Amino acid sequence: MAKETERLERLERSTVWHETLVQGVSLEGTAVLLRELVAHLRQNRTQLREEWARRITEAKLLTAMSKDEIFAEATAVYDQYVEALETGTFEALQAYARSLSERIIPRGVETHEVVGIVLLLRDVLARSLFAKYQADFTKLDRILDAYEPAANRIANTVAVGFVQERERVIRQQQEAIRELSTPVLQVRERLLILPIIGVIDPQRARQLTEQLLRGIRTNRAKVVVIDITGVAAMDATVANHLVQTVEASRLLGATVIVTGLSPEIAQTLVTIGVDLGKMNTVGDLQGGIEQAERLLGYKVVPIGATS
Amino acid sequence: MEVPVLKQGPFLIATVQAALTDEDLHHLRRAMVERVVISRSLGVIIDVTAMDIMDSFASRTLREIAQMIRLRGAETIIVGIQPEVAFAMVQLGITLEGVVTALDLEEGLHYLNQKFESSA
Numbered sequence: 438m439a440k441e442t443e444r445l446e447r448l449e450r451s452t453v454w455h456e457t458l459v460q461g462v463s464l465e466g467t468a469v470l471l472r473e474l475v476a477h478l479r480q481n482r483t484q485l486r487e488e489w490a491r492r493i494t495e496a497k498l499l500t501a502m503s504k505d506e507i508f509a510e511a512t513a514v515y516d517q518y519v520e521a522l523e524t525g526t527f528e529a530l531q532a533y534a535r536s537l538s539e540r541i542i543p544r545g546v547e548t549h550e551v552v553g554i555v556l557l558l559r560d561v562l563a564r565s566l567f568a569k570y571q572a573d574f575t576k577l578d579r580i581l582d583a584y585e586p587a588a589n590r591i592a593n594t595v596a597v598g599f600v601q602e603r604e605r606v607i608r609q610q611q612e613a614i615r616e617l618s619t620p621v622l623q624v625r626e627r628l629l630i631l632p633i634i635g636v637i638d639p640q641r642a643r644q645l646t647e648q649l650l651r652g653i654r655t656n657r658a659k660v661v662v663i664d665i666t667g668v669a670a671m672d673a674t675v676a677n678h679l680v681q682t683v684e685a686s687r688l689l690g691a692t693v694i695v696t697g698l699s700p701e702i703a704q705t706l707v708t709i710g711v712d713l714g715k716m717n718t719v720g721d722l723q724g725g726i727e728q729a730e731r732l733l734g735y736k737v738v739p740i741g742a743t744s
Numbered sequence: 745m746e747v748p749v750l751k752q753g754p755f756l757i758a759t760v761q762a763a764l765t766d767e768d769l770h771h772l773r774r775a776m777v778e779r780v781v782i783s784r785s786l787g788v789i790i791d792v793t794a795m796d797i798m799d800s801f802a803s804r805t806l807r808e809i810a811q812m813i814r815l816r817g818a819e820t821i822i823v824g825i826q827p828e829v830a831f832a833m834v835q836l837g838i839t840l841e842g843v844v845t846a847l848d849l850e851e852g853l854h855y856l857n858q859k860f861e862s863s864a
Contacts, residue, residue: 646831647827647831650827650828650830650831651827653827653847654827654847657847657851681831681834681835682831682834684834684839685827685830685831685833685834686830687839687845688825688830688833688834688839688840688845689825689827689830689845689847690823690845690846690847690851691847715839
């Protein structure tokens with residue numbers, strides 16, 4: 438170790454030589470410095486960790502978590518951080534960042550908080566390096582050269598891990614909403630209803646059409662009631678799409694009845710000049726189902742009324 | 745590729761087996777329109793289940809066949825249009841207006857049977 442340090446000091450003195458160092462040697466130099474750095478961080482673990490936890494509370498980050506929880510996570514993050522510095526591999530840290538995100542996202546922890554605490558740790562550690570090497574500026578400079586890229590990469594890894602987890606959750610929820618929002622239901626033999634609720638964007642409209650056409654084939658439907666009571670308004674593109682869906686259903690041999698058109702949607706349909714001969718519309722869902730039953734030859738009567 | 749045409753009671757059934765060239769379509773039109781009177785059929789079913797593409801020429805020809813057969817005194821119904829094909833068609837503005845369509849052969853037969861039962 439003493440030999441190493443001596444060699445390093447010699448390297449430092451000859452800056453020209455330093456510049457022309459082959460990469461292998463310079464990497465080795467960084468590795469040595471990082472090792473020294475890691476030893477320092479291990480030694481002062483308790484104190485630095487406390488300092489960090491104190492600064493987190495001071496900055497009012499992670500307010501959704503209790504003090505003990507913050508301390509426990511801080512310990513884990515600290516150890517992972519030092520380990521990433523030591524080994525130069527980020528897989529373990531990445532995995533940890535992902536599991537941490539999984540745990541804290543449902544509790545409402547924001548992106549700025551996660552990025553904030555990692556940057557705080559970076560600052561706390563950098564401060565301790567300043568304190569340790571204040572006597573030897575050249576050494577400090579080189580230590581920081583080794584520390585900064587690794588620390589930045591760690592901050593990056595954690596932040597990206599958090600954001601990715603967040604996006605994954607959002608994607609999952611979008612998928613769930615999409616699945617939930619387009620049920621094609623059979624209410625009688627050969628009669629389907631498709632209740633649409635919420636905003637329809639072109640993508641959802643396409644998906645609705647696909648599901649409906651597939652539903653017509655699998656259920657061998659003759660009549661379909663599309664209820665759009667839950668849709669406040671739609672733009673011309675989506676309105677056109679609706680008309681196309683009606684026509685495509687007819688090509689599969691099914692009659693479509695559209696119910697619950699709001700005044701706004703009626704206006705949109707009139708503005709785009711829809712051929713009303715092709716659109717079979719009824720005021721509300723009940724009327725739509727009654728008409729569908731008539732088309733299918735059903736007659737619903739109260740018990741006892743026939744006798 | 746020639747389209748086989750089968751006689752099933754009072755109806756003719758033409759089953760398209762693969763994508764049709766323009767020439768095949770012309771041939772189909774001539775064959776159907778001729779045979780409908782020779783066989784004294786009341787209705788014609790054209791099954792297009794196997795067609796995964798329906799271009800404007802094909803759909804126009806199908807429509808012409810339906811109209812010509814109407815003039816020759818019979819009904820036409822087109823069955824088996826696939827969901828994807830149906831949506832692609834309406835997006836191209838092809839809606840086979842005035843032509844009766846049904847889900848599949850069974851539905852088509854049911855439609856024609858009912859129609860001629862009630863009129864008989």
